[in-house]
Amino acid sequence: MTETTTPAAGEELTRLTAAAMADRLTAGELTSEQLVHAHLDRIERLNPVLNAYLRVDAEGALATAREVDAARAGGEQLPRLAGVPVAVKDIACTEGLVTTAGSRMLAAWVPPYDATVVRRLREARMPILGKTNMDEFAMGSSTEHSAFGPTRNPWDLDRIPGGSGGGSSAAVAAYLAPLAIGSDTGGSIRQPAAVTGTVGAKPTYGGVSRYGVIALASSLDQIGPCARTVTDAALLHEVIGGHDPMDSTSIDAPVPPVLEAAGTRDLTGLRVGIVSELTGEGYQPDVQARFDEAVAQLREAGAEVVEVSCPHFRYALPAYYLILPSEASSNLARYDAMRYGLRVHPEGVDRPSAEQVMAASRDAGFGDEVKRRIILGTYALSAGYYEAYYGQAQKVRTLIARDFEAAFEQVDVLISPTAPTTAFRIGDKAEDPMAMYRNDIATIPANLAGVPGLSVPAGIAGDGLPVGVQLLAPATSDERMYAVGAALEARLAAQWGGSGSVLDRAPDVSALVDAFATTASSADREVTA
Amino acid sequence: MTTTSTGTPARVVDFDDAVARFDPVMGLEVHVELSTATKMFCGCATTFGADPNTQVCPVCLGLPGALPVVNEGAVESAVRIGLALNCRIADWCRFARKNYFYPDMPKNFQTSQYDEPIAFDGYLDVEIPGAGDSGEPPEVFRVEIERAHMEEDTGKSTHVGTSGRIHGADYSLVDYNRAGIPLIEIVTKPITGAGERAPEVARAYVGALRDLLRALGVSDVRMEQGSLRCDANLSLRPRDDAAQQSVPFGTRTETKNVNSLRSVERAVRYEICRHAAVLDAGQAVVQETRHWHEDTGITTAGRPKSDADDYRYFPEPDLVPVSPSAEWVEGLRATLPEPPAQRRRRLQQDWGYSDLEMRDVVNAGAVEVIEDTVAAGATPAGARKWWTGELARRANAEGREVTDFGVTPAHVAELDGMVGEGRLNDSMARQVLEGVLAGEGTPTEVADARGLRMVRDDSALEEAVDAAIAASPDVADKVRGGKVQAAGALIGQVMKQMKGQADAARARELILERLSPPE
Numbered sequence A: 001m002t003e004t005t006t007p008a009a010g011e012e013l014t015r016l017t018a019a020a021m022a023d024r025l026t027a028g029e030l031t032s033e034q035l036v037h038a039h040l041d042r043i044e045r046l047n048p049v050l051n052a053y054l055r056v057d058a059e060g061a062l063a064t065a066r067e068v069d070a071a072r073a074g075g076e077q078l079p080r081l082a083g084v085p086v087a088v089k090d091i092a093c094t095e096g097l098v099t100t101a102g103s104r105m106l107a108a109w110v111p112p113y114d115a116t117v118v119r120r121l122r123e124a125r126m127p128i129l130g131k132t133n134m135d136e137f138a139m140g141s142s143t144e145h146s147a148f149g150p151t152r153n154p155w156d157l158d159r160i161p162g163g164s165g166g167g168s169s170a171a172v173a174a175y176l177a178p179l180a181i182g183s184d185t186g187g188s189i190r191q192p193a194a195v196t197g198t199v200g201a202k203p204t205y206g207g208v209s210r211y212g213v214i215a216l217a218s219s220l221d222q223i224g225p226c227a228r229t230v231t232d233a234a235l236l237h238e239v240i241g242g243h244d245p246m247d248s249t250s251i252d253a254p255v256p257p258v259l260e261a262a263g264t265r266d267l268t269g270l271r272v273g274i275v276s277e278l279t280g281e282g283y284q285p286d287v288q289a290r291f292d293e294a295v296a297q298l299r300e301a302g303a304e305v306v307e308v309s310c311p312h313f314r315y316a317l318p319a320y321y322l323i324l325p326s327e328a329s330s331n332l333a334r335y336d337a338m339r340y341g342l343r344v345h346p347e348g349v350d351r352p353s354a355e356q357v358m359a360a361s362r363d364a365g366f367g368d369e370v371k372r373r374i375i376l377g378t379y380a381l382s383a384g385y386y387e388a389y390y391g392q393a394q395k396v397r398t399l400i401a402r403d404f405e406a407a408f409e410q411v412d413v414l415i416s417p418t419a420p421t422t423a424f425r426i427g428d429k430a431e432d433p434m435a436m437y438r439n440d441i442a443t444i445p446a447n448l449a450g451v452p453g454l455s456v457p458a459g460i461a462g463d464g465l466p467v468g469v470q471l472l473a474p475a476t477s478d479e480r481m482y483a484v485g486a487a488l489e490a491r492l493a494a495q496w497g498g499s500g501s502v503l504d505r506a507p508d509v510s511a512l513v514d515a516f517a518t519t520a521s522s523a524d525r526e527v528t529a
Numbered sequence B: 001m002t003t004t005s006t007g008t009p010a011r012v013v014d015f016d017d018a019v020a021r022f023d024p025v026m027g028l029e030v031h032v033e034l035s036t037a038t039k040m041f042c043g044c045a046t047t048f049g050a051d052p053n054t055q056v057c058p059v060c061l062g063l064p065g066a067l068p069v070v071n072e073g074a075v076e077s078a079v080r081i082g083l084a085l086n087c088r089i090a091d092w093c094r095f096a097r098k099n100y101f102y103p104d105m106p107k108n109f110q111t112s113q114y115d116e117p118i119a120f121d122g123y124l125d126v127e128i129p130g131a132g133d134s135g136e137p138p139e140v141f142r143v144e145i146e147r148a149h150m151e152e153d154t155g156k157s158t159h160v161g162t163s164g165r166i167h168g169a170d171y172s173l174v175d176y177n178r179a180g181i182p183l184i185e186i187v188t189k190p191i192t193g194a195g196e197r198a199p200e201v202a203r204a205y206v207g208a209l210r211d212l213l214r215a216l217g218v219s220d221v222r223m224e225q226g227s228l229r230c231d232a233n234l235s236l237r238p239r240d241d242a243a244q245q246s247v248p249f250g251t252r253t254e255t256k257n258v259n260s261l262r263s264v265e266r267a268v269r270y271e272i273c274r275h276a277a278v279l280d281a282g283q284a285v286v287q288e289t290r291h292w293h294e295d296t297g298i299t300t301a302g303r304p305k306s307d308a309d310d311y312r313y314f315p316e317p318d319l320v321p322v323s324p325s326a327e328w329v330e331g332l333r334a335t336l337p338e339p340p341a342q343r344r345r346r347l348q349q350d351w352g353y354s355d356l357e358m359r360d361v362v363n364a365g366a367v368e369v370i371e372d373t374v375a376a377g378a379t380p381a382g383a384r385k386w387w388t389g390e391l392a393r394r395a396n397a398e399g400r401e402v403t404d405f406g407v408t409p410a411h412v413a414e415l416d417g418m419v420g421e422g423r424l425n426d427s428m429a430r431q432v433l434e435g436v437l438a439g440e441g442t443p444t445e446v447a448d449a450r451g452l453r454m455v456r457d458d459s460a461l462e463e464a465v466d467a468a469i470a471a472s473p474d475v476a477d478k479v480r481g482g483k484v485q486a487a488g489a490l491i492g493q494v495m496k497q498m499k500g501q502a503d504a505a506r507a508r509e510l511i512l513e514r515l516s517p518p519e
């Protein structure tokens, strides 16, 4: 099918939810090729400023789209999301398509294989639009630590889109993709979702295969969906979830019924616990206000809300910043310029040894945040320090898991703000890594305990930026957070009116981008003049 | 780092002198490559000798994003090895990452086991030949096993350049086919109390382990191909017969990759002599790895090693713990072969060998091959004769194994059969064996090609006998007169005339028949 779409009609198409796209494709009202073109057009216009995508695979996406359209025309039964485009964080290997993990080290690396999650997208016949920007090796909460420049928040181009998966969330928020894949080690799906007004889910550890997803911290990493609605997130979750024999830590059980749960509206009889350690002090007042309103909505939906205490959560941040660097220091050891990736010959050395090439390449290939964490982790694992650091951190981890167990004996789901603040300005925390680390204070406990978490939009703060709330469920009960998230989303939508999306109230990103480009080019002229 | 150049011998003390004054303490670490069809953590093939980097995948190349999955067959082999070594089997254990940078290690960490080995606290009883040369029964020496753990092999580096080492190489090539092959590392507790027999105990231990692993069917155990590799730790402490066990251990050295049984014995012996010389000179033994030089029979300094080498071990987060169930372990116990020492006693009885004969067989490392040869139809006496004769001499002289020369149990059985049938005599059979060794084919092919066959047609022999009698009438008379021993000279002439292709016994019969005194 080659019918053209007007630019305005294309814009309209990108605003659809993934579920609506799937329905229209099934009904024959729309082709996948039209959808992909509409997104590619928008990417072409906005991405030069947003920098949400590091690489766009127009050819690959269109090829998949045309195959799907032909198959549908031929009456073939197709998976529900067949033909719905998707973006993939540049941390998941895509065969034949450069995968960088946001690092100079892998700037030109072409994987010879697909990550399991990518294979599942292909099996679901979803066109892959491209690879999204991220903090280098997923180390960061702002996407400022990408070797390829920061991603800008579509709500305010001077602000960060969260991280490490800022590219995926910004792409979804700016309608450059209806769905995206993210990875969450300490909040890298949920915090970007919160600060971009989108939905992001970190499934139970082991719920989605990690095979082929470049490892940051193996015991914390989890792959999950980024979307604009809870239902869309659930649709993508069901595509990518489920057992994978290539990942030993993958759970050998069916995907929890998250899509069904996303239809929940009535929460009668459900017990929701506010984590007292994750509210109040340290939380931006209007973030706290939106959170309190969300809690009130849950009460109105029939939920019984109580406060619960998780006393060991206060040790989560230090424990996390020992476990993560320790595992990362080992996971990143393989980038040594011997087999793939950047290779730098040390300056002034005639016949460098393998060790000298390794050192020079790692020095040139890794950014400061990566080096900082490799050094931290190497130290924490060293003989004589292991027990004091890594060993202690693992004990804290056990205590946090027990806090969750105790809490889930009293309630079905826990709730907190996703991030303590709205999006901060690009460069604001560059000199203070600890301040950036603290942005993940509410999301980290779930990774340490392996429990699932979901961030859904809760409204807009006084600074005009979106706020998210986080729902946490017991391991392998991901459907519970989807149920509560869906009920909350529906009530807020009714209150907000319009399409019900908080994104309706975002400034027009096209106008922001045009204004930005004008300012930038006039600034350029000033510089050249 | 200072290194002694290859071939420059250190000062050494005479062995007898060294062990008279010092007590050797050994620790043996043996790495065994399992013969599983696939690698430890991926589905790649493990065939030896494939073209470089053809048996690799994202997992064993350590590509970004790749994850390991444990090979269940390797765990099964590990448990069986542990059981055969009388070890306790962990009901729960984990893999750990051993972190260090080296180009042949794709991930720059080796997935191994650290403080939670799958098998631990075992022992292996090994036999060393009885003292003296008069066939005293073998002595049994118990070697305590500290642990047996699972890990993956590294790739194989080839350093191209004059030095053959990474330092000074023009460039290096790495073959990752070996990366990820399952290894079991078997570590002994400190072996004390062997005294002057320490080198023999080391050899006997590695030999017994090799026999055991072969009987288990878990490895090719080809030392020359590196599927069984031994690192020998050695230290000396002053001899104190009154309270030896309370004397603290000395500083140890670790001699790496000693790749034949004979080398194990020689390397330990050399290090005893070298350590003694260092200690005699009032110097301290340097804790380091040593390289063994097969050609010169010495070791040279490698890299300094300290107990503080920091590999930053931590539990491998990409793998779940291994927890073999008690039922499964007991099921595997039932599959264990007969212990080699017990088996040797049974075979000695079956084969009717004397203790001395059995000792030679064991020393030649020929128990298995004789068993196979007998199974192929040879007589036990014939099998022993060939394997402990020429082949053992060659193996000993060249530091190789009796099975390394292209002669198979089937060949020896065939040869033994040809002798038994009277087709070949002893000297012909030796010539046939030479032909087989030279790669000329099977014994039958060699005998045919070389025209070796005992003459069975008595007419030629009778002619030769008559000619010999006619040529030496004096000798013939002596025999006629009852001096039967004198027939030997006639037999010699007959054999000469027949160019050795005659049955000497038959010639003797014919001569005595003709020269028997008239009735």
Ligand SMILES: [Zn+2]
Residues within 6 Å of the ligand: B039, B042, B043, B044, B055, B056, B057, B058, B059, B060, B061, B180
């Ligand atoms: Zn492989």
